[in-house]
Amino acid sequence: MEFREVVRRRRMVRHYQPEPLPPDVLERILAVALRAPSAGNAQGQHLVVVTDPAMRRRIAELAGESEHVARGLDPWLSRAPVHLVLCCREEDYRQRYREADKLRSAARAMAGPVPYWYLDAGCTLMLILLAAIDEGLAAGFLGGHRLGGVEGLLGIPPEVQVLGVVTLGNPGRVRRTRSEARGARPAAEVVHRGRWNPRPSG
Numbered sequence: 001m002e003f004r005e006v007v008r009r010r011r012m013v014r015h016y017q018p019e020p021l022p023p024d025v026l027e028r029i030l031a032v033a034l035r036a037p038s039a040g041n042a043q044g045q046h047l048v049v050v051t052d053p054a055m056r057r058r059i060a061e062l063a064g065e066s067e068h069v070a071r072g073l074d075p076w077l078s079r080a081p082v083h084l085v086l087c088c089r090e091e092d093y094r095q096r097y098r099e100a101d102k103l104r105s106a107a108r109a110m111a112g113p114v115p116y117w118y119l120d121a122g123c124t125l126m127l128i129l130l131a132a133i134d135e136g137l138a139a140g141f142l143g144g145h146r147l148g149g150v151e152g153l154l155g156i157p158p159e160v161q162v163l164g165v166v167t168l169g170n171p172g173r174v175r176r177t178r179s180e181a182r183g184a185r186p187a188a189e190v191v192h193r194g195r196w197n198p199r200p201s202g
């Protein structure tokens with residue numbers, strides 16, 4: 001699929017057909033995810049791939065799915081045939097920036113405006129979302145704030161942070177959420193050309 005079309009079609013999907021994905025499709029999506037950039041090439045982004053139905057149901061329960069369904073929403077995580085739990089590990093960056101070629105910039109990089117491990121995980125997330133569309137599938141992202149307890153369930157070590165879960169599969173019913181109904185902001189509000197507030201001309 002042409003890149004612009006992949007980007008145009010991408011949207012968060014929260015309802016799936018439950019059939020499993022062919023393993024080769026999942027492997028291709030993971031291969032794309034591994035192409036994400038990372039600060040210092042530290043590669044501190046991690047994914048826990050969950051396809052086991054019982055485990056997916058348990059993750060769905062942690063995310064409060066039954067309450068959402070009781071409120072009339074579609075079952076989301078329990079039906080999505082693949083969960084990719086997106087994580088990052090700060091220590092991967094600390095180790096990388098202790099290497100000889102990084103020592104000079106380490107202090108500034110580690111004290112930068114935001115921890116780079118979160119930016120890098122965002123890059124991974126975006127690649128997964130786009131790779132899913134390219135495979136003719138749908139994807140969604142549930143933020144880590146809704147996943148308390150998933151670390152224990154999946155044996156994720158304490159120094160690893162869970163950022164959320166990407167769901168993959170064939171789309172079911174597509175509903176617009178209130179967030180999506182906001183639509184896109186006018187480009188002029190978010191693209192600041194030359195400086196934040198262009199000076200009035202003349």
Ligand SMILES: Cc1cc2nc3c(=O)[nH]c(=O)nc-3n(C[C@H](O)[C@H](O)[C@H](O)COP(=O)(O)O)c2cc1C
Pocket residue numbers: 010011012013014141142143144146164177179180
């Ligand atoms: C960091 C992040 C966290 C998100 N968390 C949730 C979430 O917990 N639940 C949810 O339904 N959607 C979540 N979303 C999806 C957004 O609501 C969605 O991307 C936004 O409304 C724009 O819609 P679109 O991605 O379909 O264009 C999240 C998206 C991002 C990037």
